[in-house]
Amino acid sequence: MTYKQAQSIYGIQGRSTVLTWLRKHGKMDWTTNPRKNTMPKSPRANETPAQKIKRLEQELEDERLRCLLLNRVVDILDAEHGMSLRKKYIAKEQEAFKKRRK
Template structure:
């Protein structure tokens, strides 16, 4: 599918958005306009629909573990920033923001 076909089919107006999406998720041959498997991607060899459940579960468990490690790392960074530098990094609540604006 070309980006023009994707724009027409899905009603997307921006060309760059379509190109980014097709590069990431689509199966686009940039030279001939013929569909082919995308060799560049996010590390998944098979699409989720072609994987057996055990493969998909294993992949999701790996993603979960990586996400948990990232969350732990960022929490540690926030604690160090607070403890060593006195910088508080936290989301402000909506009510607090409204009070400060008044």
């Protein structure tokens, strides 16, 4: 492969860039085609729709539990230690929501 071919294949504009690179790394085999940058296939690529739905439902349930845990921790900190970690507008919305629920 000539430097002009390398320029056209790899989209390199400067001649000196290619020549410098070839001097540095010139021991490579230029007869084969350049390898394409492809992303590795993830194990999720072979999932059936049912498996994907089940996995996503599990992730959703995990996030719900995580959210409940964090809210519970914040509630305990508010009640026992007098720390207000929530933003005020969130607290106001919660109070309004609690009033609507009753």
